[in-house]
Amino acid sequence: MKKSVLDPQGAAVEKALAALGYGNVGRVRVGKYMELLLEKASEEEASAQVEEMCRRLLTNPVIEEYTYRIYRADDGVDK
Amino acid sequence: MKKSVLDPQGAAVEKALAALGYGNVGRVRVGKYMELLLEKASEEEASAQVEEMCRRLLTNPVIEEYTYRIYRADDGVDK
Structure with missing residues (x-):
């Protein structure tokens, strides 16, 4: 979510944390x-494809930002 | 989400990507x-507090796993 976009879920979590005593959050x-x-x-190739998929389907550029990281499956995804 | 837990949202994304031609995903x-x-x-302190908040509110240990990273605000969160 871009900073300028209202995030009601985030606000709800913040309020619930405060109610539990985590006022410093x-x-x-x-x-x-x-x-x-x-x-x-x-x-x-993976990097280019991820960019394309983010643009075409995975993200809404109006309200969202995205970052990604590429791992080799044998040292990341499989674990 | 734990691997053993069904993830309908993930399945829907996978299907949509395949329909767009991304059959290798x-x-x-x-x-x-x-x-x-x-x-x-x-x-x-941050690490201990995050662990505690994850356990008490932020995660559902029955179906979810979590990881976290701590950054100093001046080199991370603020950007």
Whole structure:
């Protein structure tokens, strides 16, 4: 979520945390996390494909920002 | 989400990606991402507090796993 976009879920979490005594917690933002396995792709191909999928389907550029990291399946996704 | 737990949102994303021609994408899992700012906490305090908040409110241990990273606000959260 972009900073300028209202995040009611984040606000609810912040309020619930405060009610539990965690008054030192602020600026709570809730977003989405995704894990995908890309078969037979080099790091460069994976990176290009992820960018394209984010643009075409996975993100809403009006309200969301995104970042991603590429791992080899044998040292990340499989664990 | 634990691997053993059904993730209908991930399955829907995987299907939509396949329909767009991304047939090489598998094992899609959708989860939550949260950012929180903890005021006046050392790294050790922050870590302990995050663990506690995850246990008490932020995660459902029956179906979810979690990981977290601690950053100093001046080199992370504020950007």
